[in-house]
Amino acid sequence: MGAPVRPPSVRALLVVLLLPLTGLAGPGSASKKAQSRAEADTVLAQVANGAPVPPATSRLRYLREEAYAAEEIGPILRTTHEERTRRNLVALLASLGARSGEPTLVKMTTDGDSAVRMYAAQGLARLGSRNTAAVLPLLQDKSSGVRREAARALGASRNPKMGKPLMAAVKDEQDLEVRAALLEAVGASGDAKQKAALKTYLDSDSESTRFAAARGLCRLGAPEGFAFAQKLLGNSDKFVRRQGLVLFEGVPAKKASPLLTPLLKDADRTLAASAARVLYQGGDAASLDWLVLASWNAKGEEKLVYEKELETLQLADDRRKAILRKAGVAP
Numbered sequence: 001m002g003a004p005v006r007p008p009s010v011r012a013l014l015v016v017l018l019l020p021l022t023g024l025a026g027p028g029s030a031s032k033k034a035q036s037r038a039e040a041d042t043v044l045a046q047v048a049n050g051a052p053v054p055p056a057t058s059r060l061r062y063l064r065e066e067a068y069a070a071e072e073i074g075p076i077l078r079t080t081h082e083e084r085t086r087r088n089l090v091a092l093l094a095s096l097g098a099r100s101g102e103p104t105l106v107k108m109t110t111d112g113d114s115a116v117r118m119y120a121a122q123g124l125a126r127l128g129s130r131n132t133a134a135v136l137p138l139l140q141d142k143s144s145g146v147r148r149e150a151a152r153a154l155g156a157s158r159n160p161k162m163g164k165p166l167m168a169a170v171k172d173e174q175d176l177e178v179r180a181a182l183l184e185a186v187g188a189s190g191d192a193k194q195k196a197a198l199k200t201y202l203d204s205d206s207e208s209t210r211f212a213a214a215r216g217l218c219r220l221g222a223p224e225g226f227a228f229a230q231k232l233l234g235n236s237d238k239f240v241r242r243q244g245l246v247l248f249e250g251v252p253a254k255k256a257s258p259l260l261t262p263l264l265k266d267a268d269r270t271l272a273a274s275a276a277r278v279l280y281q282g283g284d285a286a287s288l289d290w291l292v293l294a295s296w297n298a299k300g301e302e303k304l305v306y307e308k309e310l311e312t313l314q315l316a317d318d319r320r321k322a323i324l325r326k327a328g329v330a331p
Helices: 010-028 030-048 053-063 066-078 083-096 099-108 114-127 132-140 144-156 160-172 176-189 192-203 207-219 223-233 238-246 253-265 269-281 286-297 301-312 317-326
Strands: none
Touching: 030 053, 030 066, 030 083, 053 066, 053 083, 066 083, 066 099, 083 099, 083 114, 099 114, 114 132, 114 144, 132 144, 132 160, 144 160, 144 176, 160 176, 160 192, 176 192, 176 207, 192 207, 192 223, 207 223, 223 238, 223 253, 238 269, 253 269, 269 286, 269 301, 286 301, 286 317
């Protein structure tokens, strides 16, 4: 007598039922995803074998596999010991801006290689990571590059509690570039209690220090910062005026608008385009429409001025088309 026949399990029945559906899915779903994942694996393997990082980042973004690649880099790093390869992998991870890579970036802040620590801090800054406990020790790092990127990461956390340790680090910092990053980060942190301390650096002998202090004050909405910026914007030299505009990077559009909106009509179209981009990044959605329409109507080299800012914003084609349709200038 043969063995009793067992009824099929629920899982087995589901597999049987779903098989026809997976066949119908075609290249538009599961198979397409598998293909993009396979290509992402190839890109990672190429970087692990010495391929440059920027093209790899661009390709992974095109494939929309940033999160997948970020998850895969962690295990690769655990078995990779060659210095240059590790640096490239962490640099790639930092450039992807994928939240799934945050745990690996945090771990890399304690790596023995200063370049790896620097890239880790860069990545955490790009994410606006709130994991400040991992970054704070890097303010005392022996490498100036690590200290600089740590300052930017702490500022990007938008945590007002970071203002005090950042300001304390300014007092002991001898490297002018790092000091500037620290002062700007104080403003980015949103700690209004540090306004008075920042003001003292407006009288520094170092131009970069004065500029950074003004930028920090602008980010905190302090009148002294805006007054400093307004003097630069009123200069006859277009390059000085563009420096003044830089002070508004990261400033909410509601605070920056009174000074920046008039610049949209400025004869220096580079200044006008940059002002629109800064306003949009500060929360003024209408400024993106302005940029797209300005580019649509521009000709020759002037068009490139607007496209440069739109490229910085990584504007998707469908978003551009929607703006043009809304304005009635494109089907």
